[in-house]
Amino acid sequence: MSNYKILYVEDDATLAFLTKDNLEQNQYEVHHCEDGVSALACFQQMPFDICILDIMVPKKDGFELAEAIRKLNLDIPIIFLSAKTLKEDRIKGLRLGADDYLVKPFSIEELLLKIEIFLKRSHKKEMRENSHYQIGKYTFDTKNYLLWNNHEKIKLTQRESDLLKLFMDNKNIVLKREEILKALWGTDDYFMGRSLDVFISRLRKIFTHEPGITIENLHGIGFRFSIQNQ
Template identity: 75%
Template sequence: MTKFKILYAEDDETLAFLTKDNLESNYDVTHCIDGEKCLESFKNNVYDICILDIMMPKMDGFELAEKIRKINADIPIIFLSAKILKEDRIKGLRLGADDYLVKPFSIEELQLKIEIFLKRSQKITILDKNIYTVGKYNFDSKNYLVYTDSEKISLTQRESDLLKLFLDNKNVVLKREQILKSLWGEDDYFMGRSLDVFISRLRKILSNEHGIAIENLHGIGFKFSITES
């Protein structure tokens, strides 16, 4: 199973080593030693949560969080800082942080916070909607049908559920395990093979639709991309 990805910014190398070592049994942790490197890594990769020190060289955690929020308004952010003043905590939270832990912190508390915020952020949107427009096609999710005035394509229930999931979350990265759990209730190897078959068929159906693509993000999942005309 793919591990959730943590972006961790901390310039104290001893603390960073200990924290990273404790977290890596459950998560894929990328450590950056300053704010600029952290922002560059965030722009070039997909992460599930950010853990940020505040007092760092080149760019402090407050500025870093502000820039991250402009790129992704929803990703969970936890500050870890030796700054104990109430004003600093309030500033961090106002910048969009989900929590603020003061050093020295308990690794058990940090792990619990990570788990809580990941659970909240991994919920997939599923709308109470049946009819969608997909390029030249209409999609009737209730009757498992993709159609135009002159063409009808029947889908299986799983294919229909998958297409609805993509359309309800268009232009959003969906992790492979998220999709599997949404369609089958669990992340299983053989179900994963079935998912690949369903995605191949949907790609074939939509292959001539300009501006529509199911992107495969290697090691992460998929994104149903729609370029609005």
């Protein structure tokens, strides 16, 4: 059975039921939301492989939702489904970072084909990226948010995992505080900065007994994830 998770946002109950049913029959795990606010909350709580968004949904429309998703994840495929047929709407959607734009009424066969194409493309890109790192005695699995060694297995949150991956991709290099915030949240907002400090404290605690691994705080500048002899 496919492990691919789809975030599906549609406020038309009948269309949502039919589309979700067809996707599930094709072995996709579908999480359906009726408005943009609940959809964004859902996206922040779990990892998805692809997003299918209607544009005219309540509270936060599909355009706003896609923009918010792109700030959190630059790579996840996004497909718009919409009754809006104007060329300007299609161009706006694509400029916001959508991968495709299907006009309602759409063919479920075409939608399934698009999903398959974008997931294959996304999967190939992931395969090219490093998903496992060795950090001292720990192995870091970025896809499953796990750190483990011979004695323990530590489950990270997605943000903690993203932060640790960012540090590993830039080990022994100073990262400015605002660079980290924008990479993780798309903004250098003060309250996100407080969350960053909490995540860094937890990572420091995890690596307390790992010789040669430190997270240096360069006051007024940022942080450096230092690894000696690796």
